[in-house]
Amino acid sequence: MNNRKDGFTPQQKAFGRKSGYYTGLILKQVLLLLWLTFLWVMLWQELSLLSVLSGMLVSFLVMRLFFLPPVELSGRCNVIYALKYLVVFVWEMVLGSLQVAFVAFRFSKKPQTAILGVQLYTRNDFLLTLTALTVSLIPGSVVVDVDRFNSTLYLHVLNAPSKESQQRAYAFVHQIENLLINAIGSKAEMERIRVSA
Numbered sequence: 001m002n003n004r005k006d007g008f009t010p011q012q013k014a015f016g017r018k019s020g021y022y023t024g025l026i027l028k029q030v031l032l033l034l035w036l037t038f039l040w041v042m043l044w045q046e047l048s049l050l051s052v053l054s055g056m057l058v059s060f061l062v063m064r065l066f067f068l069p070p071v072e073l074s075g076r077c078n079v080i081y082a083l084k085y086l087v088v089f090v091w092e093m094v095l096g097s098l099q100v101a102f103v104a105f106r107f108s109k110k111p112q113t114a115i116l117g118v119q120l121y122t123r124n125d126f127l128l129t130l131t132a133l134t135v136s137l138i139p140g141s142v143v144v145d146v147d148r149f150n151s152t153l154y155l156h157v158l159n160a161p162s163k164e165s166q167q168r169a170y171a172f173v174h175q176i177e178n179l180l181i182n183a184i185g186s187k188a189e190m191e192r193i194r195v196s197a
Contacts, residue, residue, distance in 0.1 A: 032059075033060060036062060037055040040059060074185055074186035074187075076184065076187075085176075088176070093138055096139035096140040096141075097139050100139040100158065112161035113156060113158055114166055115155070116154070116155050116157055117154050118152065118170055119150065120177050121177060122151060122181060124186070127184070127185055127189070128146065128153075131153065131176055131180060134180075140158045
């Protein structure tokens with residue numbers, strides 16, 4: 001039984017020192033402190049010793065009082081898939097804007113909407129958030145709820161009267177998720193989408 005305050009055994013601490021875990025953790029904390037201090041100085045629009053020191057103090061307090069778990073990144077970026085994602089995003093924004101305008105000016109028929117639950121392949125919070133933000137930014141759909149533990153997005157979709165249109169909405173969310181996983185996801189996530197496809 002380990003009664004230490006930090007919860008690590010001496011063997012775990014030794015492994016952390018050897019693997020550079022603590023160095024990386026400290027580096028992330030220092031970078032976050034510097035970034036928050038920079039934001040503080042920009043907020044006050046004054047570069048002085050007092051604004052920098054007060055920014056560092058406020059940043060340190062924010063980091064200690066409002067601790068958030070670190071965002072896990074895969075450490076890889078595929079530029080080709082990132083560009084594909086960007087092209088699809090811009091195209092869908094234009095297409096979605098035109099579709100919403102068409103629905104808005106079609107006075108004869110009231111659009112049928114749907115609430116859909118889309119189960120994602122990823123378990124990564126960062127990719128889940130990026131997928132939800134992308135889907136919400138494209139006109140015609142908005143994420144109304146996220147089930148983080150089951151990786152499920154609940155969407156409100158405009159003009160989805162048939163099963164085919166609802167299936168297109170499911171396919172669209174999975175297309176965005178696949179592009180993001182291929183662009184910045186881990187190899188395990190890429191394997192998961194390859195197996196499930």
